[in-house]
Amino acid sequence: MRTAAFSTFYDVPFSNQMKFKKDYPRIKAFRVMDEEGNIINKEYENIPKEKLLKIFKAMVTNSEADKIFNMAQRQNRISFYMTSIGEEASTVGSVAAIKDHDLIYPQYREQGALIYRGYTIKEMANQLRGNHYDVGKGRQMPVHYGSEKLNYVTVSSPLGTQIPQASGSGYTYRIKGEDRIAMTFFGDGAASEGDFHSAMNFAATLRSQTLFFCRNNMFAISTPVDEQFAGDGIGARGIAYGMNTIRVDGNDLFAVYNATKKARKMIIKEGAPCLIEAISYRGGDHSTSDFAELYRNEEEMAKVNSLIAKLGNPITRVKNYLEAKKWIDEDYIDNIRKELVVEIRECLKDATKEPFPHxxxxxxxxxxxxxxxxxxxxxxxxxxxxxxxxxxxxxxxxx
Ligand SMILES: Cc1ncc(C[n+]2csc(CCOP(=O)(O)OP(=O)(O)O)c2C)c(N)n1
Known part of the structure; x- marks a missing residue:
């Protein structure tokens, strides 16, 4: 069964008009809430209170952990760190919409997904220190998390290698008839790798139960998207490969959650892959080895400022929503932040005392x-x- 955009290529239409095509209507980014957190499409205001509070807690944990671990690198307590500031809705919201047994192939900036699945701060700290409790036994760089029990494949440094692996796993699930998908995260930069294209074509033609989730955060280290591609982003490529594709406001938790939920359903029903391109903005440096102010100068910022304003802050948007619903009060976020600071500092202190592996x-x-x-x-x-x-x-x- 062919699941691509048209049922067969053999009925290619002919024309006596010579027309080159370069563009078509831009793909719009789907959103459910505005940048303040007001719902603008009630049909998708559907995350139950308990689930939303769990998602929100994971987003805040992600953000607090980022602040403290990033500082810990400056204090020489860990050798490297990568924050995911501003991308908490896309990593947490997407994973909250799939099943726990779905296999995740991450890039490296998706700690929010792992936290949502139950990875503890203690496990994070042990990995970042590479001590003898680290399941990777200190043989990986910091932030190269992995967890067999949480169905989260270990991060690998070479960009894009996880994408064809996810196509392969998703193919296996389809031929075995499993209610399972492989979901892979990657950035706009990784989508320039050959691996991305082979993975997409493999998955589309051989029909893998794979969800390709692109975090388009506008930068690949210092390379802005305008220098990364000349077409309509990564979304256009999903359509070109004949895949169900959507572009979403990546800072809108409800949009990410709903699009991912629907994508999973389609993947299982059709036995074919989907692509989600989540539009966001990398809030921090690329990593602790980077200093973004050097290339995000005034001229560069002038180009993105209106987009940044439209995206708002993903955590604030959910916080405003929760407050309007009266599901949390003013002190809620301060209180959980305070508890988290104590927990994260303790875990890091404990992890630092432990020896490295044998x-x-x-x-x-x-x-x-x-x-x-x-x-x-x-x-x-x-x-x-x-x-x-x-x-x-x-x-x-x-x-
Ligand atoms: C094959 C390969 N080439 C280059 C690098 C160096 N590198 C590490 S991260 C990165 C940028 C990736 O950007 P993107 O995929 O957009 O993800 P983001 O960091 O923005 O989340 C580069 C070039 C690498 N790790 N592997």
């Missing part, structure tokens, strides 16, 4: 059975340490 761990797990060359390298390491061990601070590793 030095043997750097040789484990790569192969099912350790090959001879690795065994030899481990031997060499021990011989080296027998001679020069006093020059290393071996106490910082687990015994």
């Amino acid at each position: 030095i043997d761990e750097m040789f484990n797990d790569v192969y099912y059975e350790m090959p001879q060359h690795l065994k030899e390298q481990r031997e060499e390491m021990y011989e080296h340490l027998a001679k020069y061990g006093k020059h290393y601070n071996l106490d910082q590793f687990k015994r």
Whole structure:
């Protein structure tokens, strides 16, 4: 069964007019609330109170964790961090709309999704420190989270590699007839990788139960979207590949939630992928190794200021909504922020006290059975340490 835009390509129409085509009506970003948090489309005002409060708590946790961990890098307590300031609605709202057993292939700025699924601050702190409690055993950079129990595949640094993997998983779910999707997050920059295009075409033609979720936050480190692509963003590419596609206001929790819920339904019903392009703005530096003010100068900001004003702050928008409903009072957010600050600081302090994994761990797990060359390298390491061990601070590793 072909699920693409037209049932067969063989009935291609002919014309005696010579017309080149470059544009078509811009894809509009779907929104349910305005930038203040007032509902403008009642049909989609449908998130029950308890669920909305859970989502909101995850968004605020994400934001507080970002502030403290980012500062911790400045204090040399962790070596690297990436905030997701301003993108909390798209990461939390989308994952809240899929099922817990759906497999997530993240990029790296989606800690909100992981927090919503139940990843604790303690687990975050252990990963960021790379101590012996880190499930990755300290072998990944900070923010390369992963959790088998939460169906969250470990972040990988090379951009775009997660996208074809998600096409593959989604293909498996379809041929096995499972009520499961693979959802992958990626940025506007990662969508310039060849992997993105192969993944999209694979998923569309072979019909993967995959949700492609592009966080279009206007920048790939210092490259603005106007230098990243010349067409109508990433959404246009979904249509070109013959996929159900929507562009949403990524700072509108209700829009993200509803579009993702509908996308999941279509993916399972049609056994075919969907693309969501969430429009947002990267509120912070790219990472702690970046200083955005160098390229987000006055001239650059003049181009995006009206978009930023239209998007507003995703947390404030939900907060205003909750207050108008009288589901939270004025102190609610201050109180949870205060509790979170204590918890995050404690977790970081505890994680810092823990030793790094045993030095043997750097040789484990790569192969099912350790090959001879690795065994030899481990031997060499021990011989080296027998001679020069006093020059290393071996106490910082687990015994
Ligand atoms: C294959 C590859 N090329 C380059 C990089 C360096 N790099 C890391 S993040 C990044 C920008 C990605 O931007 P985007 O996908 O828009 O995501 P965002 O950081 O905006 O969330 C680049 C170029 C990399 N990690 N891997």
